[in-house]
Amino acid sequence: MSAEATVEGLTKELSSYLDISRINQVRRAYYYAEQAHEGQMRKSGDRYITHPLAVAGILAGLRLDHQTLMAAMLHDVIEDTGIPKDALSEQFGEDVAELVDGVSKLTQIEFRTRAEAQAENFQKMTLAMARDIRVILVKLADRLHNMRTLGPMPYEKRQRIATETLDIYAPIANRLGMHSICTELEDLGFASLYPMRAKYISQAVQKLRGSHREIIDDIRGKLEEKLRERGLPGRIMGREKHLNSIYNKMKFKQKSFHEIMDVYAFRIITDTEDDCYRILGAVHSLYKPLPGRFKDYIAMPKANGYQSLHTTLFGMHVHIEIQIRTEEMEHIANNGIAAHWMYKDQGSSVTSVNQARVDRWVKGLMEMRERAEDSQEFIEHVKVDLFPDEIYVFTPKGKIMELPSGSTPVDFAYAIHTDIGNAAVACRVNRNLGSLSQPLESGQTVEVITAPGAKPNPAWLGFVVTGKARSSIRHTLKSQKRTESLELGKTLLKKSLKGFGATLSDINDAQIQSVVSHNQVNSFDDLVSEIGLGNRMAYLVARQLLSGGEETGQAALTKETGRGGEQSPVTIRGVEGLLVRCATCCKPIPGDPVVGVMDSGKGMVIHSDTCARLPADDEGRARLTHLNWAKDITDEFSVDLKVELVRKRGVIAEVANAVAIADGNIERINVEEQNAKFSVVSLVLHVQGRRHLARVMRRIRNIRAVTHISRVRH
Incomplete structure (x- = not known):
């Protein structure tokens, strides 16, 4: 059967829903493409024009508009025949040229197996979809016909195209509700990857x-x-x-x-x-x-x-x-x-709802794209969104929210608005206070409680399931980490400069610029931030800033540091945000003499100055940052206690009661060793500092059955 006959066949199908002038425009696009692809053949030995014609046929089966069908006929013209976009625009109008250009750009996307390249390209695809969703419809039909005619391709290429179809195109068809195309793509991909x-x-x-x-x-x-x-x-x-x-x-x-x-x-x-x-x-x-x-x-x-x-x-x-x-x-x-x-044209309400859904999804993709640090992170979020099994929950006003199954109140909060997610502190599920990490079930009514100034908790990343929540939390934490690393870096740099008897204002821009270039960073802020993250040493940067690179000056300054470092401890206000945390080995609390150790990429870890894990050599000790606790700390800190006591009924309850009376908070209580007469109980408590701890220990010591109590430092 000649291609001529099949274009007649297509015309016949189109006449069931398009008027004659539009059908003629589609035919004109066909003849233009036929001429452009003259002499080109497919791997199967067919004339190339059979492919655009088949793609248009698939879209006609979906009863798509004439512009989409024209774009289908012309979709390989820019790519394969060197005809520029402007020429198509003159011939067939701006809309059709834009569609063809969009599809060409998608066709250039090689979803290589390397996740990085694949992710980059997924972003391009999102952009094309955001401009005009019809671009992806032509691409899906193009992919479907290619999958139907994969046979003559070399084995490696077949495997790559099939994998990409199952990973990217079938899920997109599903997300756009195109079930028949989705299942055919899945079955063809499956048969190609696993023929047996x-x-x-x-x-x-x-x-x-x-x-x-x-x-x-x-x-x-x-x-x-x-x-x-x-x-x-x-x-x-x-x-x-x-x-x-x-x-x-x-x-x-x-x-x-x-x-x-x-x-x-x-x-x-x-x-x-x-x-x-x-x-x-x-x-x-x-x-x-x-x-x-x-x-x-x-x-x-x-x-x-x-x-x-x-x-x-x-x-x-x-x-x-x-x-x-x-x-x-x-x-x-x-x-x-x-x-x-x-x-x-029939003004159906179902489709406007459907269209709004797709628009919302594409808009969500665009938001995630802006927030993601790199394209790989973006594709990780998107893949979650492409494979949803939904649950339906209600807002307090009765609005229905659709979320992937396994979603938590935090996902729900971000689905309403990023700001609500960022400020969430608690939630009510069916009017009862619930846990933010508890997966939601269909039919529940969820209310999010927010507090001004609240920030997302890094632990949320362990349980959220939606791409939007994950990307928003990461984005906010990154900017928070940046702010904190800058502050901590500045404090440490000022302290080191003070040790050399200098301040930041003593250093001119030229010196700063030369140190920035010497360290191969983009800006002074980046350098200071690196100090706060523990990736660079404050005292080395201070030395560079003051020495201006002169060897003699450097030697003289090195002698200073041993003495200078001791003089000005940095004041800390407890566990500050993401970049200052207490060591789990010695669990220091306010009042304990403490030092700071910089941990590469993670900021500062506070250790008790008698901790066995601290370096013993002079060079190692010189790198420690001397710290003072601020006066008005209200944070709670974790402490381990060991209590030896005579066994008798109800004694554990007495210990718990004594802690409560002294305003302590028990995190864990464990009876370790027992014989007929004595027990050893280990407690993990939360206290506000040494004085508070002394008060709690005094209360426990007053219990008659207690024979000995001590603080455990691992």
């Missing part, structure tokens, strides 16, 4: 289908009879399980082939939303529903706009899965965002 597994599963499915034919016909007959009896419109279709999803269930859910296939799946398509619920009642009267397996996606659509009623029934000794939906929902379930153009 695909063949084996396919044969097993064929064989099983033959032996189950009677049961399927029987269930279908009963369902049809029930609908007739109630006078309900509806066509009943059997639902095929796809090879890739069978394989994934076997692999990830550890289910056997027969467990998966013993479920009989049907779809009932009806006229109105009302009929959907009536049919649900009818099927529930025919077979018993399984508790907990009913889902109403009509009242609460999935994130990609999918709507349907799902129920699982138990009948004839087998499980029967049923989906009930209207014709429009069926079209949207299969074609997702592409359905938007079909219903656009």
